[in-house]
Amino acid sequence: MSELLRVTDLTKRFPISKDAFVGAVNGISFELGAGETLGLVGESGSGKTTTGRCILRIIEPTSGSIIFDGVDITTQGDEALRRMRSKMQLVFQEPLASLNPRRTVSATLEEPLVLEGELSKRERRERVLETLKLVGLDSTSLGLYPAQLTSSEAQRIGVGRALVTRPKLVVLDEPTSALDSTVRAALLDVLQGIQAELGTSFLFISHDLTAVRRISHRVAIMYLGRLVEIAPTEELFAQQSHPYSRALLSAVLPVDPRAPLDPFVVEGEIPSAVNPKDECPFYSRCPLRTEECLEHFPGYVDVGENHRTACIHSSDLASKSNTELAAGRANRSAGLGVLGGA
Amino acid sequence: MLDADQIPSGEDGAIEISNRTPLLLRLWGLLSGFERIITVSMFVILTLTVIGPWIAPKPTEKANPRWRLLHPSWEHYFGTDANGMDIFSRVLASFRVDVAIAVIATSISVILGSLIGVLIAQLEGTRSNGRGSRGLAEAALRILDVIQAFPVFIFAMVLVATRGTSSVNIVAAIAFVNLPVFIRLVRSEVLTLQSRPYAEAAQAIGNSNFRIGYRHLLPNAVPAVIVQISVTIGFAILLTAGLSFVGAGVSPPTPELGAMIAGGSRFLVTGQWWPAVFPGIFLAITVFTFAIFGETIGRLITGGFAAGRVTGGGMASLDPQSSPATGGVTAVTNTPNAPVAALSVPNHALELREDHHHPDRQVREHPKISDMTLLRVANLTVQFDSAEPDSLALDRVSLVINPGDRVGIVGETGSGKSVLVRSILQILPENAQVVSGDISVMGSSLSDMAPKDLRTLRGKTMAAILPNPKAQLNPLVRIGSIMATTLRLHEKGLNKEAVQSRCRAALEQVGISDPERRLRQYPHELSGGMAQRVCIALALLHSPKLLIADEPTSGLDVTVQRQVLDLLAELSDVQGAAQLIVTRDLAIVAHYCTWMGVMHQGRLVEFGRTLEIFDDPSHAHTRELLAAVQADVARGVHNV
Numbered sequence: 001m002s003e004l005l006r007v008t009d010l011t012k013r014f015p016i017s018k019d020a021f022v023g024a025v026n027g028i029s030f031e032l033g034a035g036e037t038l039g040l041v042g043e044s045g046s047g048k049t050t051t052g053r054c055i056l057r058i059i060e061p062t063s064g065s066i067i068f069d070g071v072d073i074t075t076q077g078d079e080a081l082r083r084m085r086s087k088m089q090l091v092f093q094e095p096l097a098s099l100n101p102r103r104t105v106s107a108t109l110e111e112p113l114v115l116e117g118e119l120s121k122r123e124r125r126e127r128v129l130e131t132l133k134l135v136g137l138d139s140t141s142l143g144l145y146p147a148q149l150t151s152s153e154a155q156r157i158g159v160g161r162a163l164v165t166r167p168k169l170v171v172l173d174e175p176t177s178a179l180d181s182t183v184r185a186a187l188l189d190v191l192q193g194i195q196a197e198l199g200t201s202f203l204f205i206s207h208d209l210t211a212v213r214r215i216s217h218r219v220a221i222m223y224l225g226r227l228v229e230i231a232p233t234e235e236l237f238a239q240q241s242h243p244y245s246r247a248l249l250s251a252v253l254p255v256d257p258r259a260p261l262d263p264f265v266v267e268g269e270i271p272s273a274v275n276p277k278d279e280c281p282f283y284s285r286c287p288l289r290t291e292e293c294l295e296h297f298p299g300y301v302d303v304g305e306n307h308r309t310a311c312i313h314s315s316d317l318a319s320k321s322n323t324e325l326a327a328g329r330a331n332r333s334a335g336l337g338v339l340g341g342a
Numbered sequence: 343m344l345d346a347d348q349i350p351s352g353e354d355g356a357i358e359i360s361n362r363t364p365l366l367l368r369l370w371g372l373l374s375g376f377e378r379i380i381t382v383s384m385f386v387i388l389t390l391t392v393i394g395p396w397i398a399p400k401p402t403e404k405a406n407p408r409w410r411l412l413h414p415s416w417e418h419y420f421g422t423d424a425n426g427m428d429i430f431s432r433v434l435a436s437f438r439v440d441v442a443i444a445v446i447a448t449s450i451s452v453i454l455g456s457l458i459g460v461l462i463a464q465l466e467g468t469r470s471n472g473r474g475s476r477g478l479a480e481a482a483l484r485i486l487d488v489i490q491a492f493p494v495f496i497f498a499m500v501l502v503a504t505r506g507t508s509s510v511n512i513v514a515a516i517a518f519v520n521l522p523v524f525i526r527l528v529r530s531e532v533l534t535l536q537s538r539p540y541a542e543a544a545q546a547i548g549n550s551n552f553r554i555g556y557r558h559l560l561p562n563a564v565p566a567v568i569v570q571i572s573v574t575i576g577f578a579i580l581l582t583a584g585l586s587f588v589g590a591g592v593s594p595p596t597p598e599l600g601a602m603i604a605g606g607s608r609f610l611v612t613g614q615w616w617p618a619v620f621p622g623i624f625l626a627i628t629v630f631t632f633a634i635f636g637e638t639i640g641r642l643i644t645g646g647f648a649a650g651r652v653t654g655g656g657m658a659s660l661d662p663q664s665s666p667a668t669g670g671v672t673a674v675t676n677t678p679n680a681p682v683a684a685l686s687v688p689n690h691a692l693e694l695r696e697d698h699h700h701p702d703r704q705v706r707e708h709p710k711i712s713d714m715t716l717l718r719v720a721n722l723t724v725q726f727d728s729a730e731p732d733s734l735a736l737d738r739v740s741l742v743i744n745p746g747d748r749v750g751i752v753g754e755t756g757s758g759k760s761v762l763v764r765s766i767l768q769i770l771p772e773n774a775q776v777v778s779g780d781i782s783v784m785g786s787s788l789s790d791m792a793p794k795d796l797r798t799l800r801g802k803t804m805a806a807i808l809p810n811p812k813a814q815l816n817p818l819v820r821i822g823s824i825m826a827t828t829l830r831l832h833e834k835g836l837n838k839e840a841v842q843s844r845c846r847a848a849l850e851q852v853g854i855s856d857p858e859r860r861l862r863q864y865p866h867e868l869s870g871g872m873a874q875r876v877c878i879a880l881a882l883l884h885s886p887k888l889l890i891a892d893e894p895t896s897g898l899d900v901t902v903q904r905q906v907l908d909l910l911a912e913l914s915d916v917q918g919a920a921q922l923i924v925t926r927d928l929a930i931v932a933h934y935c936t937w938m939g940v941m942h943q944g945r946l947v948e949f950g951r952t953l954e955i956f957d958d959p960s961h962a963h964t965r966e967l968l969a970a971v972q973a974d975v976a977r978g979v980h981n982v
Contacts, residue, residue, distance in 0.1 A: 043899035044870075058546055085548030098539035102561045112547040151755070161547065180754035180926065181970040207900065210971075251900040253929035255971045257956050261933060265904045269869045 004168055004201050005032040005055070010064035012050050016274065023276035024050040026225035027064070034168065035195065037202040039216030039233065041209065041248070045270045047225040048205045052171040055203065056088055057081055069168060086116040089162035093174035095155035099146040105157055106142040112165045127164060134197070135160045136190050152183035156190065163194060171203045176211050188215050209252050213237055218306065221245045224281035225273055226297065231307035241309035243317055243325075244282045250322050264322035280311070287325045288313040369642060377638045383631045387437060391445075395435040395597075400428035402435040403595045411614050421616040423605060425595070429617060432597040433624050439598045440628070443509060444578035447516035452571055454517075455524025456560060458482070462525065463532035464555035483529075486522045494519045495584060502590045512591050516578050527570055531563035538562075569640035576632030583625055599625045706950035706960075709742040709937065713785070716888050716920050717743040717766065717804070722779035724761055724770065724944075735761045735774065737944040743888065743920050748911075750935030750952065751924045752967065758944040759924045763892045766922075767806055768796060783888070802832050805881035809893040811873040815865035821876055822861030825849075829883050848879040853909055871902035875909070882913065889914075890922045895930070907934050928971050932956060940964045 012025040025047040032038050042048040053059040055066055057073055066073050068088060073081065089112075092098035099108055109131060113124045129139055135156040146154060155175060162170050172191070176184040188211060194200060206212050212219055213233055220230040221244065229242040240246040243266075250262035266285045280286070280293040292312060300308040311317065373381060395402060400418075409426035412418055420429035465479035489497075501515040532555060535541060544558045583600030585591030592598040594605060599621045606617025711718065724736040736758050743749050753759040764770045766781055768788055781788045783799055791799070800806075808814060815824060825845040830836060836844070842861075849857035852875040865873060874894065881889060891910065895903040911934050914921050923935055931938045931952060939949040942963040948955060959965045 043901065056546060058542060082548045082550060085546065090543070090546040092539050092543060094539050098543045100540045100544070100558050100562070103558075111544075111549075115548045158543075161543070165547075181928070182754065182966055185970050209900075247901055251904045253904070253927075253933055255929045255932055255968075257932035257952055265908070266901055267905070269871045269902055270899065 002034050003031055004034045004036075004069060005203075006065075006067040007031070007055060008065045008067075010051065010054055010066065011062045012047075012054050012059065013062045020274055022273050023225050024273060025054060025061075026276055026281075028222070028225075028227040029064075030220055030227065030230055032169070032201050032203060034201055035199040036218070037195065037204055037216045039212035039219040040203060040205045040222065041207065041212055041219055042222035043207055043248075043270055045224070045273060046222040047273070048207075048222050049173055051222070052090070052173050052203060052205045056085075056090055056171055058090070082115075086112060086165035087167045088169040089165070089167045089171070091155075091158050091162045091170060091172045091175050094178055095151045095158055096146055096149070098158055099149075099154055101146050103145075104142065105144050105146075105149075108157060109142075109160055109164050112161060116165050131160045131164045134163065134190075134194055136186070151178060152180075152187070155179060155187060159187070159190065159194075163198070163200070166198060167200065169201045169203065171205065173205045174207070175204075176206065176208055184211065191215060209249065221248065224270060225276060226281045226310065228282065228311070229307075229309040231304065231309075235304060235307055239304075239318070241303045241307065241314040241317065242282075242311045243286050243288055243313070245309075246317065246322070246325070247285075262322050263326040265326070288316055288320075372642060373638065377634075377641075380631055380634045380638060383627065384635045387441065387628055387631060390434060390437040391441040392438075394437045398428075398431035398434045400431040402427065402431045402597045405595070411609065411617070414616055420620040421614075423602070423617040424609065427595070429602070429620055432602060433599070433621055435597040436599045436602065436621070436624075437628075439592055439596060440579050440582050440600075440625075441575075443513055443516065443582045443592075444575045447513045448520060448571060448575045448578050450513070450517035451520040451524050451574070452567060455521050456528045456563075456567065458521075459525040459528025460532050460555040460560050460563075461552070463529045463536070463559075464551050466529075467533065467536045467551070486525060489519075490522045495581065498581060498585060499588065499590045502585060507590060507593060509592065512582065512585060515585075516581050519581070520574050520578060523570065523574060524567065527566060528560070528563055531566050532559045535559040535562050565640075565643040568643065569636050572632050572636030572639060576629040576636070579625070579632065580629050599628075706954060708949065709744050709747060711742055712744070715742055715744055716747075716784060717741070717922070718782045719762075719766065720780050720782075722762075722765060722781060723777040724758075724765055725775050725777050727773040727775060734777070734944045736765065738779065739941075739944075739946045741939065741946065741949070743922060745887065745920055746914075746918050747937055748914055748921045748923070748935045749937040749939065750931030751922065751939045751941055751946075752926060752928055752931050753924075753941030754926055754967075756943075757941040759926075759941045760892060761944075762941070763806070763890055763922075763924050766890060767800060767804070798832060801828070801886070802884045803886060804888040804890060805884065805886040807874075807877055807881050807889065807891040807894045809896045811877040811897075812865060812868070812870060814877060815868075815873060817865050819864075820861065821863055821865065821868075824865075825861070825876075825880060825883065828880050832884050844883070848883050849876070851882065851913070852876075852879045853905075854879070870898050871905065874898060874902075874906055878906070878909065878913075882917075885917060886919060888920045888922065890924075892924045893926070894923065895925075895927075910934065928967060940967065 008029045009027045010025055010029070011023075011027050013021040013023055015021045028047075028051065030038065040048045040051060050059060054061040055068075057066075057076075061074060064074070068084070071084070073084065076084065103111075106128065109128045110124055113119050113127060119127060128142075132138060132141070137153065137156055137160070141149070141153065141157075146157075149157065155178070159172075159175070175191075176187055179187060191202065192215060195202065202215070204212060204215055216233050218230065219233050219236050221228050221236075221242065223244045229236065229240065229245045231241075236245065237249065240249060247264060247266040250264045253261070264287075266287070268285050271281075271284055278296045280289070280298055283289050283293050286293070288311075290313070298310050298312045300310050301312075301314060303309055303314055370378070370381075404427065406422075406426035409418070409422045409428075411424060412422040412426075414421040418428050418430065420433060423429055423432070462479045462482050465475040465482075498515040498519050501518065502511055505511045505514075536559065541554060541559060544554045549558070579599075582591055583598070583603070586593070586598050586600030587604040589604070592601055594601050602621040603618050603625070606614075606619075606621065609615075610618055709715075719739060719741040722736050722739045723734055725734050739758075739762060741749075741762075751759050751762065761770070761774070764774075765776070768781075770776070776789075783803060788796065788799075815821070819827075822842075822845060825848065826841045829841055829844055845861060846857040849860055854860055854872070854875055860868070860872070860876070865876075868876065878894075889910075894910065895906050898906060907930060910921065910923075913919065921935075923930065925931065935952055937950070938952045938955055939946050940955070940961060940963060941947065942961075948959065948961040948964045955964060956968070959968055
């Protein structure tokens with residue numbers, strides 16, 4: 001698999017006052033192969049959406065490099081960047097809101113081709129029809145306005161708009177979160193079909209682990225602006241090497257009512273991203289934390305092929321079951337209680 | 343919008359209606375009586391603008407000293423002026439001058455204003471713009487400030503006085519003074535639209551900044567501009583007349599309302615009122631008509647006209663204060679119910695009959711109705727006013743909840759589950775009608791309950807947890823104060839200490855470790871999970887017997903979601919309160935509810951023990967829902 005995208009040390013800070021900033025994305029690096037899907041997982045506030053926007057330079061990254069198809073897009077001028085947009089596209093979370101209410105489906109789908117300026121009017125029309133078929137719709141929807149579409153159809157148009165120029169990379173930002181479960185599955189099928197046919201690379205940003213597992217070849221997990229673990233999908237779902245990954249996956253409810261619930265649920269919530277310190281971001285909620293974790297952000301350790309994690313206790317984690325982790329958490333709280341009393 | 347989307351059949355309905363009736367007729371139907379009068383008046387004014395001078399019965403610019411200042415009569419309806427000209431004829435003819443000048447001038451301001459407004463907004467916008475372009479926009483805005491700081495009228499006078507009183511100059515002057523109005527309007531509209539996802543989408547596909555502004559955002563700013571156009575034309579007419587009145591505008595003998603009033607005003611003192619009063623009345627009517635017509639169009643664009651499409655518009659504006667969780671007291675939409683027939687027959691059997699794919703279905707166990715029954719919904723049918731007659735938001739829904747039951751209702755967007763919750767809480771929007779059926783809580787029917795008793799019921803007997811916890815807490819009030827207000831709502835005469843300790847205890851109960859600090863905080867200082875805990879604590883203040891939770895974990899992160907659900911389950915075990923959890927997530931129901939129901943297109947298509955339904959779903963839609971999530975299970979997703 002040849003490399004299409006390499007992100008190195010990507011950082012995005014949003015200043016909020018003279019000496020405070022939100023560290024939305026904090027030095028993350030990963031690569032994406034041609035025809036590959038990388039799932040980018042994290043909870044709200046983890047920086048996954050900002051990452052997606054930075055990669056397409058819809059938001060200007062603060063630092064870091066983004067090599068797309070051999071070109072560092074962080075150094076491109078506006079005009080050159082606009083020309084590159086037909087090769088890297090974005091699909092949005094809100095299917096209806098991301099379509100211009102005053103444009104028909106046909107106008108929406110054709111516009112990227114007009115901007116690209118490479119096809120004749122007839123070719124554009126053919127491409128639009130071809131794309132509609134690709135996303136599972138037919139030409140009857142061409143004359144419709146967004147208000148006349150269901151959210152499932154609208155999201156298919158959103159995908160179609162991103163794919164009409166046959167881009168090499170599509171960033172999908174929570175494309176399924178606004179959809180009901182029955183239509184969500186259908187959209188994932190559409191995406192997989194497209195990848196098989198066109199060889200498009202996807203960066204699939206989502207907090208929906210079910211969807212991520214279904215569509216991704218590899219999964220990267222983000223927490224508080226940091227990438228904490230990245231691994232091939234099945235390997236990650238079988239064996240997590242970062243306590244946060246473990247916590248995230250164990251919190252997912254099985255649909256089978258008889259399946260036992262995983263006892264390991266971390267307490268508390270994601271902390272504030274204002275002026276992040278150089279330490280392990282998960283420290284405040286981690287059952288395995290030690291003093292050492294506060295010294296600096298732990299570097300990445302390889303725990304398998306293509307499997308990296310940013311935890312110094314990963315081997316310790318591997319030896320513990322979720323029940324033990326949950327018990328350890330309880331002991332810790334009890335221990336603190338005794339300490340407080342003394 | 344999200345809630346509005348949940349109302350079934352809205353969009354389809356609108357399309358169908360629009361195909362049947364002509365647009366103009368449909369618009370006419372949406373107008374109130376007063377608005378119809380204004381519309382007719384508008385039509386007359388515009389017609390007179392075109393044909394006024396041609397239908398004038400007398401010459402309009404020919405002086406005739408013999409007929410000087412004649413009283414109104416059948417010969418001269420409005421009398422004659424100092425030059426012996428027929429005032430009625432001149433009034434008819436004057437529309438062409440006044441309205442035409444105003445319309446042309448306003449059109450110029452609209453076109454230039456839109457172009458400049460978009461330009462400024464796009465220079466100003468935060469999307470990848472340098473400091474230079476923002477400085478340029480800033481400078482342009484300051485120039486506008488200076489123009490607008492001048493009194494408009496004097497400014498126009500000076501313009502006309504220095505450049506002469508030709509009609510071109512008058513048009514130019516009026517266009518110029520109105521220009522800032524449209525620049526500012528379009529700029530602010532476009533700035534707002536810049537944050538819409540479709541603006542970002544336009545950028546992502548490679549549109550240039552200005553193309554986004556002119557091709558994508560400007561068309562969406564048009565509704566606001568249209569409203570302003572009519573108002574501005576009215577104002578421009580007044581300005582034209584004003585300029586002419588002081589002699590800086592159209593000069594006699596051209597028939598023009600302002601000049602006519604000026605000419606006639608000096609005779610008022612000598613008793614000849616008609617030369618000034620008749621043009622004055624028509625000027626007032628014209629300006630008034632344009633102003634109100636603008637508002638009418640605005641109402642059609644933003645409200646009524648769209649309502650056909652967004653059937654449940656009222657749902658979105660559901661006042662958070664009206665929920666028992668925040669202890670608000672609001673008017674209750676409580677439509678008198680039709681007499682309920684066959685109350686004792688649960689209609690699940692009827693619904694099951696529809697399913698032909700499952701020959702060996704058995705009649706499921708249902709909760710038993712007894713004296714202890716907490717909530718009973720019987721054959722409830724609810725419809726929205728604007729929807730198609732045959733589409734129901736709720737269609738004969740029956741439900742029984744006994745003490746200690748944990749009941750889950752699942753359904754997709756538009757299945758009617760939110761309408762069910764709001765029906766039970768009696769907080770349906772104004773446009774919802776309870777067609778038939780009844781809801782009773784602990785044996786007493788809600789429909790014939792006095793508003794006062796209903797308020798006691800909500801909060802004390804049943805309480806609700808609604809989605810989006812942060813939006814439900816008044817941002818200006820501390821948590822402690824919100825809780826105290828809610829507590830005192832139903833328990834009067836508690837002293838300060840008692841209230842404090844009760845609130846503390848309530849927060850501790852939901853797992854908040856430092857209640858003292860939380861009580862002093864404002865809602866915005868809380869995280870989503872913490873805010874949801876506070877909302878749960880609020881709902882539990884009066885130890886309700888039934889807790890209704892509508893999507894209690896939507897918008898919360900997975901790890902927090904589990905914490906909240908575990909908390910709810912624990913509370914139910916400890917306090918023995920019944921719970922009704924409404925969600926679109928089957929997994930929540932699978933683990934946290936003993937009974938479950940499936941809603942589809944306003945109907946409760948299946949109801950029974952959770953395990954039984956998961957093992958043996960009988961309705962096609964239940965199977966469809968299960969299949970959608972089990973496809974993922976097959977891949978082992980949940981066995982991590």
